[in-house]
Amino acid sequence: METRRATAIDMSTAYKAVARAALPHARLAVDPFHTAQLGNKAVSDVRRRVSHQLRHRRRRATDPEYTIKDLLLWGPGTLSDRGRRCILQTLTILEDLDGDTAHALRTAWNAKNLLLELLALSPARTGLATTRTDIDRHLTRFLDYCATFGKDVPEVVTLAETISDWRNEIATALLLGISNAAAEAVNRVTKLVYRTAFGLRNVPNQQRRASYAGSRSTRPDWLPAATAHPNFG
Incomplete structure (x- = not known):
């Protein structure tokens, strides 16, 4: 099964129910980090x-x-x-x-x-x-x-x-080698952006800030390094 036909979730029955309803044909995989966290707990x-x-x-x-x-x-x-x-x-x-x-x-x-x-x-x-x-x-x-x-x-x-x-969701994660680490990273960056705002006065602008910060790793460079200004290089 291709990884695009599977989705990684936290070990939560609520998340599992939502994933089943939204993606009925996808295989569910439990994020290995949360499985390891359960053992440490x-x-x-x-x-x-x-x-x-x-x-x-x-x-x-x-x-x-x-x-x-x-x-x-x-x-x-x-x-x-x-x-x-x-x-x-x-x-x-x-x-x-x-x-x-x-x-x-x-x-x-x-x-x-x-x-x-x-x-x-x-x-x-x-x-x-x-x-x-x-x-x-x-x-x-x-x-x-x-x-x-x-x-x-x-x-x-x-x-x-x-x-x-x-056990089935854990096996799927191990077989396909997938996790929701990328989603967790974006979630963390978004929370940091909201915390450094020191209050929300313009919600749409704050949402744009979070979206801009969360998509930084997937955006192409808008200013090539060769043409960058020397003061900012």
């Missing part, structure tokens, strides 16, 4: 919950699990050996304090890494086309891990259920 939720259960107070900067909160969100392909050792050493410390706490955090971290390994199959990341067989194998590995080791971790169960519900 599960890890952070587990870390906050087990920290409170262990100490019956809010987390502090000196808590072992808090010191690795950023490292836990790194992907398996970008985490350094030093960072991995730091995570494993911290999990060992937590095992001495409470085995259930360490198990929940370790399980959520491993589940997130398996999910990121699935997303890494996208041609946008590898430059190579993937197959549905490879996607199904990685997806089954993730779901099996969640069903066995993560069955007693509520956040991991919720993550697995959500990924299972959106």
Whole structure:
């Protein structure tokens, strides 16, 4: 299926319903960024919950699990050996304090890494086309891990259920290598233009400003560099 016959959306049932109504013949793909974000959220939720259960107070900067909160969100392909050792050493410390706490955090971290390994199959990341067989194998590995080791971790169960519900849209995004990153970038630029306006006195002009800024990367150069004024070169 050609990429022009597919559309990328956020992982939202409302967006899915709108896309189905507006583009009934298009294949739906979930933006990989939001899928990865869901995995990181599960890890952070587990870390906050087990920290409170262990100490019956809010987390502090000196808590072992808090010191690795950023490292836990790194992907398996970008985490350094030093960072991995730091995570494993911290999990060992937590095992001495409470085995259930360490198990929940370790399980959520491993589940997130398996999910990121699935997303890494996208041609946008590898430059190579993937197959549905490879996607199904990685997806089954993730779901099996969640069903066995993560069955007693509520956040991991919720993550697995959500990924299972959106498995077709995730597979489409990985097969075609598409995302809504371009739309998100235009949306961000538009918000920045509106914020720097310090108030709207002329709505049509403000809309023109946003449209001009958002289409900058797709417009041809109206003034070639060779003919540009030296004071502005």
